[in-house]
Amino acid sequence: MLATGLGPLAPQGLLDRAPAIVDVSIDNVVLPKSDPTWRFALAANPANVGLLLRLRTADGTEGIGSACEVRHIGFDLDGMRALLQAAAPVLTGADRSGDALAELDRVGGPARAILQMALLDLVARAQGVPAHQLLGPQQRTGVELIRILSLKEPEEMAAVAAGHQAEGYRHVKIKLDAAPDDIDFRRVAAIRQAVGPDFGLTVDANQSYAAADALRLCERIAELDVEVFEQPVPADDLDGLQYLTEHSPVLIEADEAANSLERVREIADRHAAHGVSLKVPKLGGIDRTMQAAAICAQAGLQVRMGAHVGSQLLNAAALQVAAVTPNLSDPSELAEYARLEDDPVTGLHITDGRLELTGQPGLGVLVTTATPSIPVDAPRKDTP
Secondary structure (H helix, E strand, C coil), X not given: CCCCCCCCCCHHHHHHHCCCEEEEEEEEEEEEECCCCCECCCCECCEEEEEEEEEEECCCCEEEEEEECEHHHXXXXXXXXXXXXXXXXXXXXXXXXXXXXXXXXXXXXXXXHHHHHHHHHHHXXXXXXXXXXXXXXXXXXXXXXXXXXCCCCHHHHHHHHHHHHHCCCCEEEEECCCCCCCHHHHHHHHHHHHHCCCCEXXXXXXXXXXXXXXXXXXXXXXXXXXXXXXXXXCCCCHHHHHHXXXXXXXXXXXXXXXXXXXXXXXXXXXXXXXXXXECHHHHCCHXXXXXXXXXXXXXXXXXXXXXXXXXXXXXXXHHHHHHHCCCECCCECCCHHHHECCCCEECCCEECCEEECCCCCECCCEECCCCCCCCCCCCCCCCC
């Protein structure tokens, strides 16, 4: 059954369980990339921009939530901020109508996810327990991680992959873009040579290929032991995605195509992919991410925790979901905060290519530096 916004983990359900909120703040968060040339097939930007929501009670207990805008699936910063600003009076009790929360449920996306994170964090902190204890039975204490490689020349990408291997990671995801001169195959081949045979490789074209061209590439990279090909074709081409799933020797994973519970259900019903990339902001919250995982489990589809590029806070929330998801496959894409700077949130620690639960109350992380409301009104491209 799809989410209705009325469940105990939906924003309204969590608000009913939360202590009284006396203050709501919404700050801009600008996280420069340590490599300002980092890019993927859809766009590039030297920084990730997002929002940090803070809910405070009279005794100082605080719940926090954060996510970056996701323009390539229709969610920009201004729209996200407007939804959260409209919800603020409902959260403090100044407006009891609840219409703003209903609107968040209707729109979904990162704004609903941010609010749900903050409310879950607040409720769990008030109870003195890690957030995953409110989500379901614990399945794991942490996750194996994968690092994502920006589009560059093959030799440059191979050197970055080898560097991640030296840091203790055992998997990389290779961005592709269907550029000329057979460069995508050369990228994969160079990386395989650099990291050796016992290192996990997946690839992600971010919708760059037509199905027939993607199949030809699949047949070649299968010989290089590539494990997963993420979103080879345009998001609205479910026929092409299904064709690849039926014919490819490499597992096909839906990402942009699985941008709502309804689309996850359609992909599962059609078996249009071998697996789905789960992302809390994309799917509109923790509860909907868990529902997507359950839909895939019923259909026999693989699920992985996809890229949560943003603050440690966003990755901490995804880690809480990973902790209770029975059918989650390794590796998870929860390490990309490591390539962002000026994060106001701390608490997560990557060790030997793994990310473990902190064991602390709530989402397990804290805001430790100021978050000034930096204007973010310059023209921007999307961020991966």
